[in-house]
Amino acid sequence: MRIARVFTRKTSMTPVDEDVYFGVPPALLDIKYDEVHISCTFSLDRDVNTLASCWGEFGTVRIGGPAFGDPGGEFTPGLYLKKGVTITSRGCPRNCPWCYVPGREGKIRELEIHAGNNIQDNNLLACSKEHIKKVFAMLRTQKAIDFGGGLDCRLLKDWHIEELRSLKIHQIWLAYDNKRYLPAVKRAAEKLTKYFKRDKLRCYCLIGYGDEKITTAAARLKTAWELGFLPFAMRYDGRHYYTKDWSDLTRNWCRQAITRGIMKAGTEQLANQTPLFGSQVVSAEGGGGGLYEACGGEDNA
Ligand code: SF4
Numbered sequence: 157m158r159i160a161r162v163f164t165r166k167t168s169m170t171p172v173d174e175d176v177y178f179g180v181p182p183a184l185l186d187i188k189y190d191e192v193h194i195s196c197t198f199s200l201d202r203d204v205n206t207l208a209s210c211w212g213e214f215g216t217v218r219i220g221g222p223a224f225g226d227p228g229g230e231f232t233p234g235l236y237l238k239k240g241v242t243i244t245s246r247g248c249p250r251n252c253p254w255c256y257v258p259g260r261e262g263k264i265r266e267l268e269i270h271a272g273n274n275i276q277d278n279n280l281l282a283c284s285k286e287h288i289k290k291v292f293a294m295l296r297t298q299k300a301i302d303f304g305g306g307l308d309c310r311l312l313k314d315w316h317i318e319e320l321r322s323l324k325i326h327q328i329w330l331a332y333d334n335k336r337y338l339p340a341v342k343r344a345a346e347k348l349t350k351y352f353k354r355d356k357l358r359c360y361c362l363i364g365y366g367d368e369k370i371t372t373a374a375a376r377l378k379t380a381w382e383l384g385f386l387p388f389a390m391r392y393d394g395r396h397y398y399t400k401d402w403s404d405l406t407r408n409w410c411r412q413a414i415t416r417g418i419m420k421a422g423t424e425q426l427a428n429q430t431p432l433f434g435s436q437v438v439s440a441e442g443g444g445g446g447l448y449e450a451c452g453g454e455d456n457a
Pocket of ligand 1: 248249250251252255256257258278279308
């Protein structure tokens, strides 16, 4: 069965092959597909009716993707994510209030393991020990390994770290989304920094959730840095309004060249507890900001 995959926007994760398209059909397209799958990742792009009618003459249109609450089935390498990206489990046993995963995908489900060097599981460490060991065994055949889906620092055990040490690691991602996770993040940092340098230790930091103040978010990002991580700010997209300072903070902490520059130059400000963000720093570096740019920017490419 020949399937066209149509994406509403291109990201660092979308596949590239002759049956992948972005947006409306290209002019002079002369091909018939069995099915046309319109895949929508971001809720902002959910209005796909026009797109669906444009693609109707090329095959039976099906609409899906995370933005439509798709719980996801078995993973097929290269179909909706580029080659090298793999998913060995779906769902998550936790219930973080800012996260769509539990509602969309339910509790953890282990899938067949397909080879890949970028693990995008929501919570791999919540899987059975047997499954995790099989994933590590598969990863021993891979290079430049990226745990882009994130490892839950509350579940990180010594044997995981021993396994990680046996791999050709590009980046290990953890998350520090709320200050109450600090003890677990600290414990994970103490163990991981013995074997991995900052450029391999990344940390997603959700900022702006609920009534979080910008100073609290900035302090959490700095703490992640001080613990030995290279943080990556992700602005919560459910908030009504963000001031320019929030945009500056996001930008300063999602582009590693800027973050490193600020931290290198900012020792004095750090000591004085002055926030390391603001228009002065940003205008010296240039560039734009915002969550979606952050997610598709240089760090995640
Ligand atoms: S642990 Fe991660 S995937 Fe699971 S609910 Fe929390 S944020 Fe979502």
